[in-house]
Amino acid sequence: MNAPTTSAQFQPRAISPEFLQALAERFGAQCSTAPAVREQHGRDEGSIDAPPPVAVVFALSTQDVADCIKLAAQHNVPVIPYGAGTSLEGHLLAVQGGVSIDVSRMNQVLRVNAEDMTVTVQPGILRKALNDAIKDQGLFFPIDPGADASIGGMTATRASGTNAVRYGTMRENVLALEVVTASGEVIRTGNRAKKSAAGYDLTRLLIGSEGTLGIFTEITLRLYPLPEAVSAAVCSFPTIADAVHTVIQTIQMGVPIARVELVDAGTIAMVNQHSHLTLREEATLMMEFHGSPNGVKEQAELVQDIAGEFSAQGFEWADTPEERTRLFTARHNAYFAAIQSRPGCRSITTDTCVPISRLADCLLESMEEADASGIPYFLVGHVGDGNFHFGYLIDPENAEEREKAEAMNHRLVRRAIAMEGTCTGEHGIGIHKQGFLVEECGEGAMAMMRAIKQALDPQNILNPGKIFTL
């Protein structure tokens, strides 16, 4: 049984003054060693801290990234790509020292192909900025992990979010990449054809590789037509199981539901407290339907019928943007309401994903355990995919509480794996879930991953110490 990996991996490599000098010469004002800049680039939104990188390079071009990696390779220095800093599993931490390559200024839309519904962007663009840039063409990029993450970071962690149930994840929506490899070479994978059987699927191998196999410098994405009509609905249920069975039946009937989010009763209570609302404090589903005006009406009615069979109450639906936003309030505010319910707390956020047939069991067992622990928590789920997040709200100064929460996360992961699920639906492994990954994949698959890493990055300079240690 492997415990989550933490500080054992913090082994900064020796970095020579020659390297720093070469970096300063090549990058001038684009390179910073100011403590505040380094500090900012050495952490993410997760719960683990580490010493900062030795320098930050602000890349403006593919050539900048390539030159930085070439210098790093010459001096055996780790490089860590940095986008928006929103990852949760310690992806950005300089656990072996090295340089942070900040691509946030590489944030341009390079090309929209409206007829093909594709767009090519630089990795630093944020997802909301991307959607603003393309909406005039009647298109949108559906992947929505909540945070306004960078497309590069979303690609590197195989992100998904609330409407993956209909549109898939980054896995399904990245068509092609420009990548700088461990030797500083620039390669391309994939193309703009919708499908291809040409050789190994390097694009899919790189998606979710967390910066350990290459650094992205261009990303081509699939887009979708803005739906003609959007409607939203909410309703609440006496039990979590009723909510989950409503979702199972909805999906089995082939309803192309675009979002279906679960918020548990306790979290609704936190939102009511935080936002002075009077939402029904029960397990609640929030749904969104995309399609033609008739289509979304048909979908919503069908789901209302199904929900009725599972004792749903308070079914409300809305089709104006304002009303839709109102219906989703509890989902949008869940995290902030939870964090503010315990001042000074930090959230240890779980990310298991199970086959939907096991979802009710997995949720109920885990809630029982969390209730018994005495640690307050929130619970939200992308329930159409079987993916859900507990946020255990710990006092960061209380080691015992942290340990208790980590142990609970570990038991939840084991429960999910036993149910043929995964330790991470969308956040990635980083440094936090490495032990879980081994439990999930087994040594055989781990050996295959390590062999690939060693073949493609023999010096282990690309975000070393993430996903696994060599």
Added chain:
Amino acid sequence: MNAPTTSAQFQPRAISPEFLQALAERFGAQCSTAPAVREQHGRDEGSIDAPPPVAVVFALSTQDVADCIKLAAQHNVPVIPYGAGTSLEGHLLAVQGGVSIDVSRMNQVLRVNAEDMTVTVQPGILRKALNDAIKDQGLFFPIDPGADASIGGMTATRASGTNAVRYGTMRENVLALEVVTASGEVIRTGNRAKKSAAGYDLTRLLIGSEGTLGIFTEITLRLYPLPEAVSAAVCSFPTIADAVHTVIQTIQMGVPIARVELVDAGTIAMVNQHSHLTLREEATLMMEFHGSPNGVKEQAELVQDIAGEFSAQGFEWADTPEERTRLFTARHNAYFAAIQSRPGCRSITTDTCVPISRLADCLLESMEEADASGIPYFLVGHVGDGNFHFGYLIDPENAEEREKAEAMNHRLVRRAIAMEGTCTGEHGIGIHKQGFLVEECGEGAMAMMRAIKQALDPQNILNPGKIFTL
């Protein structure tokens, strides 16, 4: 510029009598060296021939596959997985000698999880048998490459076919694999969760790896609910461009069309001749819609309106299975009608796929060239994906004709690549398209593929000489 790779690769390795003896001892009657059995396993439905494998092992279990690979590794002997023998690019040819591992008797449905809409099968099951086995549960597996291929082969070639436009390809629909690696070890990749961000996406790396990284022994697939209603429609257009623009607009409007196939005027004429029909000899679209009864009606009407704007004629639609089959006659019979239009001919079948905005241009230029060549051809396309197949109907005894057709294929591939497309949408690389792959991917991506192959199969015993040579 690399020519398609052919006989240059036929370099059988020396195989020791000790190996054959060990094989016979382990596998007894499950191992055959009969010439007819070897011949049958040494070819596929493509246009290239090679000497047969030295033996065929009929595997009945994962252990059989593992033991066969272990013996092969000990003796440095190539192994080539064999399912239904329907591949088109020489995937099954024993170009470096070795043993064919026939998994066709590993053809069981191991587990259906109806609530999760997943199924786990052995690799030898044929797609029609799979669909027969699950239809009583209201489920189906949508990937339809035409041939009644094995699920293992479809996974190995990243197959797709007529309804990928709605349901995706094998890339999107394989969730998990059990795989025997080059050392004979059994590993598992993926799980039954709908999504995962856990480590490198080994499942996607193995899908489309054409037997060169491992041999599949179990495959877990996504299923879909049998649509409540299905309707089909056909119509014809004065020009190919009109047909393509109808499809572009249909997709841009977000119509979830399930199939949209193009058959060109000349191919319709072949079908009329072959089946004594009187179909309008024009570029023809054949479409299928899946959904609720109202939904499919709405979709069909919308597409009829769009087609009308592009001068469509003879719009017919049908919702009974018999009528739908009748409407698709021309598509189903195209290949046979074409082959029989020139007795004794063999088809050199192209497989390019381009962004849909370039599809009309690519088709028109390629048709002009094919018309000028004097070689008869058929043309069908999975036009919603930008994927299409010319079949150049050559006299196999006529070397000049073969060369002319190969050169035409090569120019078509270059055209597709220049249009940001791929040399193969769904058939794979095999031995036939290796030169094309280099042109498409560039040396950088090829080096990455080779490094992965060398890391995972250092002896190069897994289907060597396919996709690339080392």
